[in-house]
Amino acid sequence: MLGFAIRRLAQAIIVMIVVALLAFTLFRFVGDPVNQMVGIETSIEEREALRERLGLNDPIPVQFARFIKSAAQFDFGTSYQFRQPVSDLFLKRIPATLELSFMSALFALAVGIPMGIYAGLNRESWVSKLFLSVSLIGISLPTFFIGILLIFLFSVTLQWLPSFGRGEVVQVGSWWTTGLLTVSGIKALILPSITLGLYQMTLIMRLIRAEMLEVIRTDYIKFARARGLPNRLVHFRHALKNTLVPVITITGLQLGSIIAFATITETVFQWPGMGLMFLQAVQNVDIPIMSAYLLLTAFLFVSINFIVDILYYLIDPRLRVERA
Amino acid sequence: MSVLDIQNLKVEFPGRKSTFVAVQGVNLQVEAGKILGVVGESGAGKSTVGNAVIGLLQEPGRIAEGEVRLHGERIDGLSEKKMRALRGRRVGMIFQDPLTSLDPLQTIESQLVETIRTHLPMSASQATARAIELLDSVGIPDPAERIKQYPHQFSGGMRQRVVIALALCAEPEVVIADEPTTALDVSIQAQILELMKKLCVERNVSMLVITHDMGVIADITDHVAVMYRGKLVEYGETDQVLGRPQHPYTQSLISAVPRPDIRVKRFPVVNYIEEAGTPTRHIDISTHWLGKARDYAKPDGALVKIRDLDMRFETKGSIFPSRRKYFSAVKKVSFDIHEGETLGIVGESGSGKSTIARVITGLYHPSGGSIDFAGTELTSLKDPKKVLAMRRQMQMIFQDPYSSLNARMRVRTIIAEPIKFHKLASSNSEVRQIVDDLLDHVGLGVAAGDKFPHEFSGGQRQRISIARALATRPRFLICDEPTSALDVSIQAQILNLLKDLQEELGLTMLFISHDLAVIRQMCNRIGVMRNGELCEVADCDALFENPQHPYTKQLLNLMPSMELLSRANLQDSVETPA
Structure with missing residues (x-):
């Protein structure tokens, strides 16, 4: 178990270094950073001085090493457009994105799992057929369209929920802001969470349903029934637990993509998160923000995958034995 | 009540x-x-x-x-x-x-x-x-x-x-x-x-x-x-x-059960067994393509000589050779198979009997020891042409008739493939003729050639496997549990077919099974394997009458007794131990 964790950790570090290399090359090849930072009137000498001061004349491996060192210390340089440290900008934005992502993941799991179980156990009932057809919509409609549809329905027509922003936020600790403690903050979360989580919810539902149908046919479920165990035990203790391994894989990967690709939802709802900032950075060629975003996303993916691998061990005892 | x-x-x-x-x-x-x-x-x-x-x-x-x-x-x-x-x-x-x-x-x-x-x-x-x-x-x-x-x-x-x-x-x-x-x-x-x-x-x-x-x-x-x-x-x-079955089905079912205590020449063919597969057209093997080109030089001693065969699998890889772990599936096994005989290998699961078959046919490369086939040392054979020529002479029949045939190929293509690959026939029409004859000979009929494997039952598929194995005109046939996935009446038919073919073609066979009763019906000599080691090799009757190794004795003792079963249908075909 420990050896396994260490191996996985080593792999994760390799992935991070490769991503860092990509992020680093952004600086080198997407325009000249000095040109981005100074005005037109700056003289060539001043530019040279700035170049020297930024270390841009050092050999590339030295620059890369410096880049990794500062990135490890959460220092991604200064944003071209805001003239502020990138890490400060991210710290302000991260709580919004994480809150949104976790709420939508929660929504996807809390709704998707029960729907999947129901549809797997009662495959012939009209309710499960309805679930399946509705889930097709969730999979096939693009996120921005669903967002706009929800805004039109609940914000414009019914005027129940706000159409943009985080509502009122409360400062918790030194840098975390939360919308979960105020009524307007929670109201503001509802529509973006559903928009972002709908695809994941349908995916989880269909996955659980398919796995349930598979597991229900196995001998140990038949044997559990032949022992006269009540349905509650057969369905939840035996069947559901056995469906969980693939579900955890997908959920983990999807959680990563929820956080990383909240961009569209954040744009539709003008949600002040990292995704919105990233989009603006792309429009303004703000390379430090782009490369920091790349690194952060990769870090999230790698950590989530690592946690998922550890979870397998907790669920499936067969993996715990050392492969002798 | x-x-x-x-x-x-x-x-x-x-x-x-x-x-x-x-x-x-x-x-x-x-x-x-x-x-x-x-x-x-x-x-x-x-x-x-x-x-x-x-x-x-x-x-x-x-x-x-x-x-x-x-x-x-x-x-x-x-x-x-x-x-x-x-x-x-x-x-x-x-x-x-x-x-x-x-x-x-x-x-x-x-x-x-x-x-x-x-x-x-x-x-x-x-x-x-x-x-x-x-x-x-x-x-x-x-x-x-x-x-x-x-x-x-x-x-x-x-x-x-x-x-x-x-x-x-x-x-x-x-x-x-x-x-x-x-x-x-x-x-x-x-x-x-x-x-x-x-x-x-x-x-x-x-x-x-x-x-x-x-x-x-x-x-x-x-x-x-x-x-x-x-x-x-x-x-x-x-x-x-079991002793005095009344219904004809019971009678035929009981007569199809292989007994460890008696050896039959052929299992009686009884009406109740379906798809009995009688050849629709008799083919004289000795003059047919199948029987030709069989004039191999007589080997010096046994046809197959296996000496100190070792096969180990890496179970834990490491970049350091000292930290690698191995599992020995076959340990220092030596035996001979003589031309025209059937050697049975019997053992429980994990004893290494299938591994031996795979090593001989070249599916695995052995970790040690030598395999001599008709005077050629196989483990050191490098020339691809010679390897192919050796491969042609040995064929294998696998246990599972469902997964050993390509589901997307017609039966005719499946059987013709080895003939074409080894270039054993001069024209396509000759290949077609050979395949038709083979299908007839294994009791499937020519019409079977245009169908796909899934249209056949387990026993019929095993007949297709046999026809495919025969298509290279092999000298040596390895059967790895050929009947253990089949019903007992179908098993009796397949065993009969194998016996007939061996007689007609003078095939040498290695017959692998976990079932001592089946082994007794098929083999001249028997090797008993346990945990990768060969415990004992003996003549069939001697092994059953007078086992030497304690493990063989134990295996024989554990077999369910079949003495209750009626022998009514078997009287004509029982072989008296010579």
Whole structure:
């Protein structure tokens, strides 16, 4: 178990270094950073001085090493457009994105799992057929369209929920802001969470349903029934637990993509998160923000995958034995 | 009064177009503390009877007629709730495959305790105590420790003991065992059968044992019911039915069972066996393409000489050679196979018998030792042309007739492929003619060539495999459990076919099986393997009459006795030991 964790950790570090290399090359090849930072009137000498001061004349491996060192210390340089440290900008934005992502993941799991179980156990009932057809919509409609549809329905027509922003936020600790403690903050979360989580919810539902149908046919479920165990035990203790391994894989990967690709939802709802900032950075060629975003996303993916691998061990005892 | 009484049972599966009747007019009674066997081949409806009793018929199956009574009380047509209270509490069930019958994610304890507490009013600690006691009574050593383990930490035989403990949790009156030992090795089978007999006596449990295996029937049952195509054809006391079968189906089924105690030249061909596959056109092998080009130079001594063969597999890789771990599947094995003889290799699962076959055919490269085939050392052979020429001379028939044929190729293409690959025929029309002849000769008929493998039954597919193996005009044929996936009557036909072919073509054969009775019918000499080692090689009759190695003695002792079985149909074909 420990050896396994260490191996996985080593792999994760390799992935991070490769991503860092990509992020680093952004600086080198997407325009000249000095040109981005100074005005037109700056003289060539001043530019040279700035170049020297930024270390841009050092050999590339030295620059890369410096880049990794500062990135490890959460220092991604200064944003071209805001003239502020990138890490400060991210710290302000991260709580919004994480809150949104976790709420939508929660929504996807809390709704998707029960729907999947129901549809797997009662495959012939009209309710499960309805679930399946509705889930097709969730999979096939693009996120921005669903967002706009929800805004039109609940914000414009019914005027129940706000159409943009985080509502009122409360400062918790030194840098975390939360919308979960105020009524307007929670109201503001509802529509973006559903928009972002709908695809994941349908995916989880269909996955659980398919796995349930598979597991229900196995001998140990038949044997559990032949022992006269009540349905509650057969369905939840035996069947559901056995469906969980693939579900955890997908959920983990999807959680990563929820956080990383909240961009569209954040744009539709003008949600002040990292995704919105990233989009603006792309429009303004703000390379430090782009490369920091790349690194952060990769870090999230790698950590989530690592946690998922550890979870397998907790669920499936067969993996715990050392492969002798 | 009988404990379990089945009257005029009819089970049907309504389909979209028509209703399939799986079981019809079945009457069975199980007495207290007795074992009733239900025997039949696949599709006979024997498992359906068991599932109908316990109310777990596969959708959309239903009991259309008849009654099932437990101690006189009707239990068919009970509500799902009442049925659930009865399952496990009054009727227990044991399934075929112990490897898949237990939930892999729950400890043995949690599965036992949940079952006990579902049926009996006990606290968790009382239930655990009872569970440990049960494990002890089914012969699991150190039950207090092992109960905390997961199913994958138990061997197949131990798991089947756990399954039996689970079935007995709440002291049921009847236990239905559906092929309880089919997935187990012969030594484990003997232990499990012994345990079942003991439990019947000690706990006064009645059992309904569903099996295809006459050996199991002869060994443990008091009464036996023979089923054929959903109907009960014969029912009575076991020694009566097996010793003096009345119905022609029972007679033919019994005569098709290979016996360890006698050797038959051919299994009698009986009418009740379907797809008997008589060749539609007789082909004179000696003048045919198949029989030509067989004038091989006589080898110096044995055809195949295997010396100190070693095969080990890496089980734990490492960049440091000293930290790698290996599993030795075959350890220093030496034997000869003479031209024209059949050498049998028998052993339990994991003994390395299939590995030997794969090493000889070149599917694995051996870790050590030498293989000499007709004077050519195979392990050091590098020239691809020579390797091909050797490959052509040896062919293999695999165990599973379902996965060893490419489902997307027509039978004709499958059989023609080796002929074309080795360029054994001059024109396409000649290839076609050869394939047609082969199909006729293995008893499939020419029309079979245009079909796909899935259109055939298991026995017919094995005939296709045999035709494919013959298509290279091999000198040496390796059969790896060729009949263990087949019903007994089909097995008899395939064994007959193999015997005929060997006689006609003078083939040399290596015949691998776990079944001593089959080995006895087929082989001149027999090698016994255990844990990768060859314990003993001896002439067939000598091995059965006078085994030398203790493991061989043990194996022979464990075989279910077939002495009860009638020999009526066999009189003409029994070979007297020379």
